Amino acid sequence: MDDVExxxxxxxxxxxxxxxxxSKEQVKNLIEHQxxxxxxxxxxxxxxxxxxxxxxxxxxITFPAGILQAPIYDVNASxxxxxxxxxxxxxxxxxxxxxNNGAKFDENGNATDWxxxxxxxxxxxxxxxxxxxxxxxxxxxxxxxxGELTLSENIADLGxxxxxxxxxxxxxxxxxxxxxxxxxxxxxSSSSREYMQYISQTNVHCLDKLRTNRTIVNDQKFYDTxxxxxxxxxxxxxxxxxxxx
Ligand SMILES: [Zn+2]
Numbered sequence: 306m307d308d309v310e311x312x313x314x315x316x317x318x319x320x321x322x323x324x325x326x327x328s329k330e331q332v333k334n335l336i337e338h339q340x341x342x343x344x345x346x347x348x349x350x351x352x353x354x355x356x357x358x359x360x361x362x363x364x365x366i367t368f369p370a371g372i373l374q375a376p377i378y379d380v381n382a383s384x385x386x387x388x389x390x391x392x393x394x395x396x397x398x399x400x401x402x403x404x405n406n407g408a409k410f411d412e413n414g415n416a417t418d419w420x421x422x423x424x425x426x427x428x429x430x431x432x433x434x435x436x437x438x439x440x441x442x443x444x445x446x447x448x449x450x451x452g453e454l455t456l457s458e459n460i461a462d463l464g465x466x467x468x469x470x471x472x473x474x475x476x477x478x479x480x481x482x483x484x485x486x487x488x489x490x491x492x493x494s495s496s497s498r499e500y501m502q503y504i505s506q507t508n509v510h511c512l513d514k515l516r517t518n519r520t521i522v523n524d525q526k527f528y529d530t531x532x533x534x535x536x537x538x539x540x541x542x543x544x545x546x547x548x549x550x
Pocket of ligand 1: 397398401458461
């Protein structure tokens with residue numbers, strides 16, 4: 306990005322033009338390096354970004370400094386609270402290595418079929434279940450999730466919750482309530498109805514509310530922790546829950 310010229314508004318620049326300049330440079334870099342081996346040390350995001358990623362071509366996970374701070378990771382928080390924050394994110398990124406996209410790349414980032422036929426067909430069936438489980442679920446009245454569009458992210462969320470719930474179960478005196486509340490806090494957000502409508506139709510992630518509410522309901526521990534019964538709003542019958550991992 307050293308060659309990108311960013312101009313301030315005082316110098317006649319605009320946000321749009323600056324973003325365009327950055328995008329052009331990114332595309333130029335990709336074209337220049339297209340025939341070279343993948344640089345596995347190359348970061349796909351900036352160090353200050355509050356986000357994380359899995360890269361199937363490098364089979365790597367990246368956590369910039371921006372996300373490694375409170376409340377996602379807090380040195381003063383409990384073990385369960387940090388698991389519901391950064392633990393969820395780490396487990397989510399690792400699960401991407403085995404989601405419906407990551408499943409098509411091997412440990413070296415090569416596109417190849419490394420599954421047994423039996424495993425892959427069982428996995429594909431579970432993916433269909435996950436697709437149906439999220440499809441049509443509303444994050445707000447009239448704003449529904451597209452199960453197909455969001456499948457890979459939902460698989461990663463389901464894997465994340467399975468993973469951190471199991472880790473907590475090995476503690477001497479596990480505090481599941483702290484874990485679930487931390488997950489909910491991680492994804493708590495507000496946005497305009499227009500933005501939610503836009504995201505629900507274009508983004509591969511479900512809206513934040515569903516990333517908590519539709520994911521944690523697949524684990525029996527959630528029901529036990531909060532005493533949730535059949536007539537409660539978030540209740541899902543055991544036979545209708547999705548458990549891929
Ligand atoms: Zn993801």
